[in-house]
Amino acid sequence: MSETVLQVKNLKLYYHTSKGAVKALDDVSFDLKAGETLGLVGESGCGKTTMGTGLLRMPTPPGRFEGGQILVEGRDILPLPEKEIRKDFRWEKVSMVFQGAMNCLTPVYTIGKQMMETLQEHRSMEKAEAQELIKEYLSYVGLPADVTSRYPHELSGGMKQRVVIATALFLKPRLVILDEPTTALDVIVQAQIINLLKKLKKTFDLSFIFITHDLALEAEVSDRICVMYAGKIAELGTNEQVYGGKGPAHPYTERLLAATPRLRRKVESLSFIPGTPPDLIAPPSGCRFHPRCPRVYERCRMEEPPVREIEPGHLAACWRCFE
Amino acid sequence: MSNGIDGDVILRVDDLKKHFTPHQGFLQSFGKVRKVVRAVDGISFEIRRGEIFGLIGESGSGKTTTGKLVMKLIDATSGRILFNGRDVTSIGHEETKEYRRQVQMIFQDPYASMNPRFKIRDVLEEPLEIHRITADRKERETRIVRALTEVKLTPPEDFMGRFPHMLSGGQRQRVATARTLILNPAMLVADEPVSMIDLSTRAEILHMMKDVQRDLGLTYLYITHDLSTARYFTDRIAVMYLGRIVEMGKADDIIDHPAHPYTRALIEAVPEPATGKVDVVKELPISGEIPSPSNIPAGCRFHTRCPYMKPECKEEAEPELMDLGSGHYHACRRWKEIG
Numbered sequence: 001m002s003e004t005v006l007q008v009k010n011l012k013l014y015y016h017t018s019k020g021a022v023k024a025l026d027d028v029s030f031d032l033k034a035g036e037t038l039g040l041v042g043e044s045g046c047g048k049t050t051m052g053t054g055l056l057r058m059p060t061p062p063g064r065f066e067g068g069q070i071l072v073e074g075r076d077i078l079p080l081p082e083k084e085i086r087k088d089f090r091w092e093k094v095s096m097v098f099q100g101a102m103n104c105l106t107p108v109y110t111i112g113k114q115m116m117e118t119l120q121e122h123r124s125m126e127k128a129e130a131q132e133l134i135k136e137y138l139s140y141v142g143l144p145a146d147v148t149s150r151y152p153h154e155l156s157g158g159m160k161q162r163v164v165i166a167t168a169l170f171l172k173p174r175l176v177i178l179d180e181p182t183t184a185l186d187v188i189v190q191a192q193i194i195n196l197l198k199k200l201k202k203t204f205d206l207s208f209i210f211i212t213h214d215l216a217l218e219a220e221v222s223d224r225i226c227v228m229y230a231g232k233i234a235e236l237g238t239n240e241q242v243y244g245g246k247g248p249a250h251p252y253t254e255r256l257l258a259a260t261p262r263l264r265r266k267v268e269s270l271s272f273i274p275g276t277p278p279d280l281i282a283p284p285s286g287c288r289f290h291p292r293c294p295r296v297y298e299r300c301r302m303e304e305p306p307v308r309e310i311e312p313g314h315l316a317a318c319w320r321c322f323e
Numbered sequence: 324m325s326n327g328i329d330g331d332v333i334l335r336v337d338d339l340k341k342h343f344t345p346h347q348g349f350l351q352s353f354g355k356v357r358k359v360v361r362a363v364d365g366i367s368f369e370i371r372r373g374e375i376f377g378l379i380g381e382s383g384s385g386k387t388t389t390g391k392l393v394m395k396l397i398d399a400t401s402g403r404i405l406f407n408g409r410d411v412t413s414i415g416h417e418e419t420k421e422y423r424r425q426v427q428m429i430f431q432d433p434y435a436s437m438n439p440r441f442k443i444r445d446v447l448e449e450p451l452e453i454h455r456i457t458a459d460r461k462e463r464e465t466r467i468v469r470a471l472t473e474v475k476l477t478p479p480e481d482f483m484g485r486f487p488h489m490l491s492g493g494q495r496q497r498v499a500t501a502r503t504l505i506l507n508p509a510m511l512v513a514d515e516p517v518s519m520i521d522l523s524t525r526a527e528i529l530h531m532m533k534d535v536q537r538d539l540g541l542t543y544l545y546i547t548h549d550l551s552t553a554r555y556f557t558d559r560i561a562v563m564y565l566g567r568i569v570e571m572g573k574a575d576d577i578i579d580h581p582a583h584p585y586t587r588a589l590i591e592a593v594p595e596p597a598t599g600k601v602d603v604v605k606e607l608p609i610s611g612e613i614p615s616p617s618n619i620p621a622g623c624r625f626h627t628r629c630p631y632m633k634p635e636c637k638e639e640a641e642p643e644l645m646d647l648g649s650g651h652y653h654a655c656r657r658w659k660e661i662g
């Protein structure tokens with residue numbers, strides 16, 4: 001059994017707005033092993049990016065941790081002083097490819113200059129040595145060395161995303177969080193990037209947290225899938241438990257999967273989940289999914305279902321799943 | 324339902340081209356050659372009345388430019404567009420206005436296309452004003468109610484007084500659709516960007532669009548990157564590559580029996596929500612990315628990425644679309660050998 005890289009325990013992260021606290025992460029727990037990819041899926045606004053920035057311990061203002069623990073290699077990072085976080089944790093152990101990052105490269109600097117800056121912020125090394133390292137990492141992501149002298153607008157979307165991935169790997173992190181890394185790319189380029197990530201994961205023995213709203217894509221990359229709904233975990237299971245013949249356990253996952261179009265199978269009708277995800281300032285009572293759930297009954301409206309193991313390694317938060 | 328084979332032709336596009344010539348700029352003054360962007364480079368297709376026709380291809384393949392040409396938002400470099408048998412390629416201003424009432428564009432970004440200070444009633448009334456449809460308040464009201472009912476925003480009175488921010492993404496898209504329906508169009512052009520929109524919301528929108536299409540017998544030109552959605556939503560598909568159609572036919576034929584290596588590669592790359600793929604590195608039949616439309620490869624324009632490329636693909640003239648029978652067309656000269 002490989003070692004545990006990350007343990008998240010009862011994590012709460014709220015955004016304190018003038019209208020009230022947005023409970024973007026509300027009592028979330030999971031763990032991640034070395035070399036494992038955990039998929040984080042759910043509709044827009046369910047807290048996926050918040051989880052990513054939370055794990056880097058840099059919540060976007062006005063976000064604040066309201067409780068819980070984030071253990072990286074067994075050590076809780078929440079109480080640590082910022083200086084220590086910067087020195088041996090953020091980017092060093094855990095790094096992140098931000099949502100839309102490839103479109104945030106500075107247009108007026110060459111790729112080489114931007115990569116150099118990132119590197120020199122964290123490592124004191126000779127320029128020549130740094131340049132060698134940059135070239136080495138560019139080759140890992142399948143880019144020619146002369147990319148360094150080019151500007152972002154001279155690169156295709158796929159090439160820019162490769163640059164961003166190379167930069168995230170520089171400091172040899174153990175865990176990389178990838179937030180919608182292929183959403184803005186064509187399918188062929190997406191497949192190329194996914195292949196690249198699989199290769200890099202082996203080469204560097206990395207763990208990934210792969211964030212997307214696309215369940216079909218998640219099936220291709222993630223060993224385990226964590227389905228979030230309204231700031232909470234709805235279901236967490238292995239790839240087989242979620243996509244296998246038996247089908248997922250939670251009604252929300254089931255509905256999400258039914259709304260995912262399949263290329264190789266002709267369906268007459270795509271179903272969708274009526275209604276919208278709830279307001280996270282005042283989420284619904286009981287099960288947060290109950291106003292949209294096709295299997296709702298009285299108990300769901302009154303009592304919140306806990307996250308419980310329904311078979312070995314398979315968690316769900318739904319009263320129906322406990323029957 | 325249309326079967327995509329019978330029925331009369333509502334829109335015909337004939338060897339249509341759009342070449343953009345960049346303005347003489349800074350770089351050119353240093354003696355660099357101006358490069359023409361061949362965004363749409365000779366495409367022909369027909370859309371039958373009541374049909375949903377999909378245009379699919381990678382970013383930069385010329386889909387939006389085709390949509391804009393059909394909407395007459397830009398002028399063609401050459402070629403013809405026929406609507407209901409009539410050449411509309413170079414009609415005058417007044418006729419263009421009437422054409423645009425009949426052929427409406429749906430903006431697929433419900434967040435950007437609506438004035439946030441307008442109530443839904445005003446959003447829907449605006450096109451009636453622009454096209455000076457009727458000044459009669461009652462008649463306008465009736466049309467607004469009918470359009471809202473058509474997109475299932477019921478009861479309509481509940482929605483008319485709301486502002487866009489009081490609606491969900493799916494509901495906003497319904498309003499955007501109602502806004503086009505209010506002018507009784509014959510055909511809708513929908514250009515779906517690569518979007519962050521949730522799959523469930525998108526499914527909801529497509530569902531609604533299909534219902535509306537059935538109820539009103541509308542014709543759609545649906546532009547997308549997404550083959551899975553196209554299979555579910557369209558009757559026929561044209562696959563574009565660098566400004567040309569490389570394969571065209573019934574959606575099921577194209578996806579179950581693709582003839583062109585590019586279509587095959589696209590299909591291969593689409594993820595499927597099924598287990599057992601995590602440890603597999605996907606065999607991608609093609610490598611690299613789509614070349615620039617200002618530098619289109621000679622011969623078959625796909626030859627630089629094609630796994631079946633032979634010298635003749637590069638040296639001989641570009642193949643035209645060939646009919647496999649049953650309305651399935653492709654433009655690969657080696658299709659027999661690669662079977």
Ligand SMILES: Nc1ncnc2c1ncn2[C@@H]1O[C@H](COP(=O)(O)OP(=O)(O)OP(=O)(O)O)[C@@H](O)[C@H]1O
Nearest residue numbers: 015022024043044045046047048049050060061062
């Ligand atoms: N800086 C902020 N201030 C206030 N609320 C915020 C802030 N950032 C996010 N939120 C809210 O927190 C919730 C979770 O947002 P988050 O960005 O984590 O969602 P997401 O799952 O990443 O969504 P998407 O798929 O759209 O990227 C949402 O309701 C969002 O509106």
Ligand SMILES: Nc1ncnc2c1ncn2[C@@H]1O[C@H](COP(=O)(O)OP(=O)(O)OP(=O)(O)O)[C@@H](O)[C@H]1O
Nearest residue numbers: 343360362381382383384385386387388389548616
């Ligand atoms: N006004 C213009 N001037 C010059 N080039 C243009 C212009 N409009 C489009 N192009 C170019 O024409 C090509 C086709 O563009 P188009 O927007 O039609 O592609 P698309 O298939 O819609 O792509 P996407 O999927 O990214 O929306 C692109 O290379 C684009 O840069």
Ligand code: SF4
Nearest residue numbers: 287290293300318319
């Ligand atoms: S607890 Fe009830 S409302 Fe929630 S998902 Fe299960 S059945 Fe639906």
Ligand SMILES: [Mg+2]
Nearest residue numbers: 048049050099
């Ligand atoms: Mg996000």
Ligand SMILES: [Mg+2]
Nearest residue numbers: 386387388514
């Ligand atoms: Mg486009």
